[in-house]
Amino acid sequence: MYTLIMRLYEKLIKYSKKDIVPFHMPGHKRKNILKSNLPYEIDITEIDGFDNLYKAEGILKDCLQNLSRLYKTYKSYYLVNGGTSGILASIRSFCNIGDKIIIARNSHKAVFNAVELLNLDAKILDADVDKYGIVKEIDVCRLSKLVIENKDAKCIVITSPTYDGVLSDIKQIVDLAHSFKMPVIVDEAHGAHLFLENKSALNYGADVVLNSLHKTLPSLTQTAVMHVSNFALDKDNVSKKIERNISLFCSSSPSYVLMSSIDECVSFLEKKGKEYYLRLKSNLEYFKTKVRNLKHLKIIGYNTPHNYFNFDNTKIVILTNFCNLSGTQLMKKLRKYNIECEMASVTSVLCLTSLCDGRRELLYLARALLEIDKTLITKQKEIIGVLPKIEMKLSIYRASLLKKSLVDLENIQNMVCGEFVYAYPPGIPILIPGQKVTSEIIDYIKLLKAGRVILVSSSQEIDNMRLQALDKVGK
Numbered sequence: 001m002y003t004l005i006m007r008l009y010e011k012l013i014k015y016s017k018k019d020i021v022p023f024h025m026p027g028h029k030r031k032n033i034l035k036s037n038l039p040y041e042i043d044i045t046e047i048d049g050f051d052n053l054y055k056a057e058g059i060l061k062d063c064l065q066n067l068s069r070l071y072k073t074y075k076s077y078y079l080v081n082g083g084t085s086g087i088l089a090s091i092r093s094f095c096n097i098g099d100k101i102i103i104a105r106n107s108h109k110a111v112f113n114a115v116e117l118l119n120l121d122a123k124i125l126d127a128d129v130d131k132y133g134i135v136k137e138i139d140v141c142r143l144s145k146l147v148i149e150n151k152d153a154k155c156i157v158i159t160s161p162t163y164d165g166v167l168s169d170i171k172q173i174v175d176l177a178h179s180f181k182m183p184v185i186v187d188e189a190h191g192a193h194l195f196l197e198n199k200s201a202l203n204y205g206a207d208v209v210l211n212s213l214h215k216t217l218p219s220l221t222q223t224a225v226m227h228v229s230n231f232a233l234d235k236d237n238v239s240k241k242i243e244r245n246i247s248l249f250c251s252s253s254p255s256y257v258l259m260s261s262i263d264e265c266v267s268f269l270e271k272k273g274k275e276y277y278l279r280l281k282s283n284l285e286y287f288k289t290k291v292r293n294l295k296h297l298k299i300i301g302y303n304t305p306h307n308y309f310n311f312d313n314t315k316i317v318i319l320t321n322f323c324n325l326s327g328t329q330l331m332k333k334l335r336k337y338n339i340e341c342e343m344a345s346v347t348s349v350l351c352l353t354s355l356c357d358g359r360r361e362l363l364y365l366a367r368a369l370l371e372i373d374k375t376l377i378t379k380q381k382e383i384i385g386v387l388p389k390i391e392m393k394l395s396i397y398r399a400s401l402l403k404k405s406l407v408d409l410e411n412i413q414n415m416v417c418g419e420f421v422y423a424y425p426p427g428i429p430i431l432i433p434g435q436k437v438t439s440e441i442i443d444y445i446k447l448l449k450a451g452r453v454i455l456v457s458s459s460q461e462i463d464n465m466r467l468q469a470l471d472k473v474g475k
């Protein structure tokens with residue numbers, strides 16, 4: 001079923017052995033003059049026989065077809081600039097400058113960047129937070145209300161799964177959106193593996209879905225893919241627009257090292273994906289038996305049930321809501337065991353697993369958690385109101401153009417924010433330009449600072465507790 005031509009990586013290796021004098025890019029000329037282990041020998045440009053990603057007619061066309069067959073899509077594309085480029089390209093495919101768009105509050109910063117770049121009128125769907133402080137699935141009733149109020153919106157953008165693994169009811173969302181002829185983009189950056197058990201948004205009819213392969217699959221950092229599904233509205237036209245916009249937001253010199261990494265990953269998934277996924281699932285079941293007796297630390301879906309529409313339990317979300325430790329403190333303690341986690345917030349730690357994790361690693365994590373758990377005492381913490389509601393005073397685009405000054409956090413209440421502020425990871429904005437700064441947001445930022453969560457702001461002044469505010473639209 002799969003195209004049985006030479007795989008890209010194989011072809012690159014074969015070519016690297018040829019005695020060819022390269023009077024072309026890259027400047028390293030495939031020589032390892034720096035004496036490093038970097039893959040200079042296969043790092044080429046669009047030379048004879050290696051096709052062109054943006055006019056794929058040869059080996060890259062085969063690569064894209066193999067990807068599309070694997071994910072069972074109408075069309076699939078490589079993204080060498082990460083899921084970020086897919087978000088920008090897909091939104092631009094549906095929206096022209098000044099258009100209306102519906103986006104979930106917990107969207108990645110790339111979605112807000114697209115809103116700024118295209119000066120979009122963004123209608124933001126507020127996030128619901130559960131009793132652990134984790135953002136829940138999309139509330140379809142609230143979305144429905146927003147759609148009815150904004151029938152002229154050009155598309156809906158949601159994230160599923162979230163960084164924490166929360167899955168939304170894509171089928172219901174798509175049914176709702178399509179009844180208004182509104183396409184749905186699903187940021188499935190954290191769920192590139194979900195198609196292996198038919199849980200991808202592609203299975204539920206989303207129009208466009210993007211996956212960061214590098215997040216959960218064996219592929220190099222920055223590699224991602226985007227798909228137009230078989231159920232997409234006006235799929236031929238959408239595909240053409242997506243193609244054009246990918247070339248707008250991705251490098252004009254796509255790395256063959258990255259592209260061969262995607263192709264290798266696709267080949268692996270095709271041959272062994274299901275087997276490795278089942279093995280991971282079985283290892284996670286084993287992990288579950290080991291952490292069952294944790295007393296203070298709670299793990300969503302493991303020793304405490306999840307209360308979401310659905311949950312991707314390849315994400316191990318450890319809650320510290322009920323003990324005398326913060327998420328960042330737990331992450332630090334795990335470092336003493338040489339365990340490096342993906343992310344920590346004030347009351348949780350996220351450990352990502354992938355097809356490449358074995359029973360040994362999971363057992364080691366379980367043992368470390370059990371040891372730490374024994375040293376803890378019970379302490380009930382307040383639920384943290386993550387992602388406060390956004391009240392926009394003017395568009396992100398306009399706010400980005402206006403004159404701003406740095407203001408101490410203590411004095412900024414009721415002013416209009418002039419910059420983005422987010423915790424990284426997960427890269428979801430806490431504040432966006434044009435938003436009114438409320439006391440709730442100030443308290444939330446202080447709480448994150450006190451919890452030693454890494455905060456990033458455009459002015460880089462957030463560590464000094466200062467933020468840019470607009471001069472003109474003041475108190």
Ligand SMILES: Cc1ncc(COP(=O)(O)O)c(C=O)c1O
Nearest residue numbers: 082083084108159187189212224
């Ligand atoms: C939900 C979500 N979407 C998109 C992205 C961007 O993906 P990438 O890092 O592949 O550009 C991220 C990155 O962390 C993310 O968390």
